[in-house]
Amino acid sequence: MGILAVLALPLVILGISGIIYIYQSVIWLLSRSAVQNKVVVITDAISRLGNECSRVFHAGGARLVLCGRTWEKLEALYDALISVADPSMTYTPKLILLDISDIDCIQDVAREILDCYGCVDVLINNASMKVKGAVQSISLELDKKIMDANYFGPVTLTKAILPNMISRRTGQIVLINSIQGKIGIPFRAAYAASKHAAVGFFDCLRAEMEEFDISVSTVNPTFIYSYHHQPVSGNWEASIWKLFFRKVEYGVHPVEVAEEVLRTVNSKKQEGLGKR
Numbered sequence: 001m002g003i004l005a006v007l008a009l010p011l012v013i014l015g016i017s018g019i020i021y022i023y024q025s026v027i028w029l030l031s032r033s034a035v036q037n038k039v040v041v042i043t044d045a046i047s048r049l050g051n052e053c054s055r056v057f058h059a060g061g062a063r064l065v066l067c068g069r070t071w072e073k074l075e076a077l078y079d080a081l082i083s084v085a086d087p088s089m090t091y092t093p094k095l096i097l098l099d100i101s102d103i104d105c106i107q108d109v110a111r112e113i114l115d116c117y118g119c120v121d122v123l124i125n126n127a128s129m130k131v132k133g134a135v136q137s138i139s140l141e142l143d144k145k146i147m148d149a150n151y152f153g154p155v156t157l158t159k160a161i162l163p164n165m166i167s168r169r170t171g172q173i174v175l176i177n178s179i180q181g182k183i184g185i186p187f188r189a190a191y192a193a194s195k196h197a198a199v200g201f202f203d204c205l206r207a208e209m210e211e212f213d214i215s216v217s218t219v220n221p222t223f224i225y226s227y228h229h230q231p232v233s234g235n236w237e238a239s240i241w242k243l244f245f246r247k248v249e250y251g252v253h254p255v256e257v258a259e260e261v262l263r264t265v266n267s268k269k270q271e272g273l274g275k276r
Contacts, residue, residue: 034060034265034266035057035060035061035062035122035262035265035266036060036061036062037061037062037063038062038063038121038122039062039063039065039116039117039119039120039121039122040057040062040063040064040065040121040122040124040265041064041065041067041113041120041122041123041124041161042054042057042064042065042066042067042124042126043067043068043098043100043124043125043126043127043154043157044067044068044069044100044126044127044128045066045067045068045074045077045126046066046068046069046070046073046074046076046077047126047127048254049126049176049254049257049258050066050068050126051077051080051254052254052255052257052258053124053126053176053258053261053262054066054077054081054093055081055258056258056259056261056262057262058081058085058090058091058093059085059090060262061089061090061091062091062122063091063094063117064081064091064093064094065093065094065096065113065116065117065120066078066093066094066095066096067095067096067097067098067100067109067113067127068095068097068098069097069098069099071095071097074095074097075095077093078093078095081093094116096109096112096113096116097109098127100127100149100153100154100157101129101145101148101149101153103148103152103153103156106153106156106157106160107156107160109157110157110160110161111160113161114161114164119164119165119168120161120164120165120171121170121171121172122171122172122173122174122265123157123158123161123171123172123173123174124174124176124261124265125154125157125158125173125174125175125176126176127149127153127154128149128150128176128178129145129146129149129150129191130191131146131188131190131191132187132188132191133187133190134187135189138189138190142190143190143193146190146191146193146194147190147193147194147197149194150191150194150195150197150198151194151197151198151201154175154198155198155201158173158202158205161173162214165212165214166209166212166214169212169213169214170213170214171214171215172214172215172216172217172265172268173202173205173209173214173215173216173217174216174217174218174219174261174264174265175198175199175202175216175217175218175219176218176219176221176257176261177195177198177199177202177218177219177220178191178192178195178220178221178222179220179221179222180192180195182196182199182220184196199218199220202216202218203218206270215268216270217264217265217268217269217270217271218270218271219257219260219261219264219271220271221252221257221260222252
């Protein structure tokens with residue numbers, strides 16, 4: 001009797017863990033099928049997070065339109081996606097050159113995007129520019145450049161795509177923003193200000209688009225680390241540098257954020273954190 005009592009708690013924990021795992025697996029499969037055949041536009045698809053978002057949405061059967069500043073990197077992403085894809089289950093991605101900070105070109109690029117499939121079901125505003133420095137050391141010119149990339153760029157592209165969604169009375173707009181759009185921290189004033197502005201705009205847009213059945217979501221991850229490799233064994237300096245200066249251990253892996261973006265699109269929830 002004593003042995004059974006001792007084993008009961010571990011068995012209960014194991015059973016609950018199994019149920020949670022099965023539930024999460026089912027939700028994951030449903031989220032993948034939810035984007036099947038959807039036209040999904042991803043800006044800055046060549047960034048590491050953009051790469052991971054492209055991967056999960058491509059695997060889910062979405063019709064991808066991938067945007068980025070460098071054609072060679074877009075082609076490399078294209079090759080990586082089709083090399084592991086099942087042609088019977090996926091669509092060949094379409095590639096579009098886009099510099100989100102070049103506001104004057106966005107209208108033309110938006111028309112090019114719409115010409116791909118005639119519509120956009122999901123617009124994922126992923127493009128962003130970062131800057132770190134004391135307020136007095138950041139020039140006003142750089143402040144404006146950050147605002148163009150992080151606020152005016154996504155807003156301009158969204159406004160260009162929005163009439164198509166409104167006319168169809170369906171669609172979803174996702175802003176991949178940052179927790180710094182909620183909380184300001186030292187030496188990130190320009191970046192945080194642009195992210196605060198973006199949150200304000202898309203929060204208002206969400207309220208306005210409700211009557212057209214268009215969902216507007218934001219995903220606000222914490223620091224996303226971008227290292228591909230662990231320090232070489234025995235390389236003490238590299239390990240210390242990454243530990244204390246880069247703070248990789250506090251970062252969220254791009255895969256985790258990409259999966260949160262997919263869950264956000266599937267559930268159409270207003271806000272996600274994209275964290276562990």
